Amino acid sequence: MAATLRRFFDSDLWWSFTRSPITMLSAVVALICILGALFAPWLAPHNPFDLASLNLLDAFKPPSWTEEGERAYLLGTDDQGRDVLSAIMYGARVSLLVGLSATLFATTLGVTLGLLAGYLGGKLDALLMRICDVQLTFPSILVALLIDGVVRAALPRDVHDKIALFVVIFAIGISEWPKFARTVRGSTMVERNKEYVQAARVIGVSPPRIMLSHVLPNVMGPVLVIATLNLGLAILSEATLSFLGVGVPATQPSLGTLIRIGNDFLFSGEWWITIFPGIALIAMVLSVNLLGDWLRDALNPKLR
């Protein structure tokens, strides 16, 4: 364990990390977001889902530093008297959960299909890449929206409400797999002709085993970068779908849902209900994107 740690602190990756203040800052922000979301039930000052603790008299309280603000509600309260800060922490949980699951789904699907296409080639490769081509001509948010819309229309309403979270994860994941498949296919085709793979083939290792334990570890580098950048994108896609009212169910509000709810009160002057979830969303996405950018540059030997 200690040796692994020492190796990590000696690595180029850690060195380039300590040399970039912006990257360190975004790592801190991302960490705060993730921890805040993860431990929301223990850290949040109130429980926004506990109906008993809600009091309509507390509705529309502005942030605590303004004149009418109350100390108990740091970022103010919404139309039902829910604490905005707590709602943000619980909402970030849903946003992160959907973003991570969708990225994991897209990565698994894309890497599997990309490995198969690159290693086996032939008709399967042609078909899969054709599907990728077609799908990449459509913006991913549109694909996600259409899949979500079709599933929504196909299922009865009460069934849909139960599995809405999975529908959103599925829709976003499906809309983003081609990026992974293409990259993995490209590097697999390069690796396939290298000597170690040929050697493995000569001694009779089965194709699935070659793909999984020989080729896969060597094509994962770029996948890691795309996955990080994709996480930001997936969180944004989820927020957009929820803002449009076709995302996660209202019983599990994400940051996008909070922004949509707050949007209705913008004109009556209650800006904090929508702006603070917005800032949280931007902080989360921007820090993840900056980390992804850094990872891409740090793992690219040409830029050293």
Add this chain to the structure above:
Amino acid sequence: MFAFIISRILQALPVMLTVALISFAMFAYVGDPVAIMLGQDFTEAQRQALVKDLGLDQPFWVQFATFLGNAVQGEFGLSYRLSRPVADLIAERAPATLELALTAAILALLIGVPLGVYTGLYRNSWLSRFFLTFSLVGVSLPTFLIGILLILVFAVWLGVLPSFGRGDTVKLGWWSTGFLTWTGIKALVLPSITLGLFQLTLIMRLVRAEMLEVLRADYIKFARARGLPNRAVHFGHALKNTLVPVITIVGLQLGAIIAFAIVTETVFQWPGMGLLFIQSVNQADIPVMAAYLLLISALFVTINLIVDLLYYAVDPRLRIGRGQGAH
């Protein structure tokens, strides 16, 4: 050239057929149109007659062919939600979306290209750094938040610009335009900035990257060696050669603009096709969804075809080297 066009069209056909099949499957298997049309009281004979009348007793493929034939003629039936022909609804909403998309695209080009050239030429000035940072923020901000922030500042706090709707429109035949009235133009400002900002930053970054690449090329050094003035080198030689990829990307981004118009239209309650689509998704209004799906796919396939053809026209290597594995 002719063979190239034909082969591209042949490649596009299966895509359109697949999308049509999905649309049709939605029609055929989601909900029961007969029950919707008959209402509460009906006899079995009435039901049979209606089924026969709608052609629902025909085999799947015959129904699909009829659906395709109708779709090609712009027939998508009645909207479940508004009980009006879908084609009419879309024709009514299309001008709003197209005017918004056009304004956003022009805005992005007119501001994005000069900013890209500037940041490419003076890459170390503080103004360039400011623009680049700003563009990073522009990429990370979701469209709907940009819209909300603009509404908060310009409509709620300053009260200078309208935050929803199109203002007054003028009818030119069936086309309703907002370009000709003062309120119409004012209503266009915030939505088009919201929609165009992402494309603007994208174009700026692209032009900048291309400029940096081109300025290193030998022919630029040669042009400088010939003693040409900076202006001629920068604009005559460098910028001209950066424009090919820019045209391609802008062409492809036209589709993205239409897609993101859905979000912008929702924020600003802009009466376009995107808002119509979102309302239909919420109400499971399948005829409208199917029509929008087909329309948007046709649009994307056409844009891609045109971009491919432009490539072919612009890049001579594609014309000689085809099929010989030059790359």
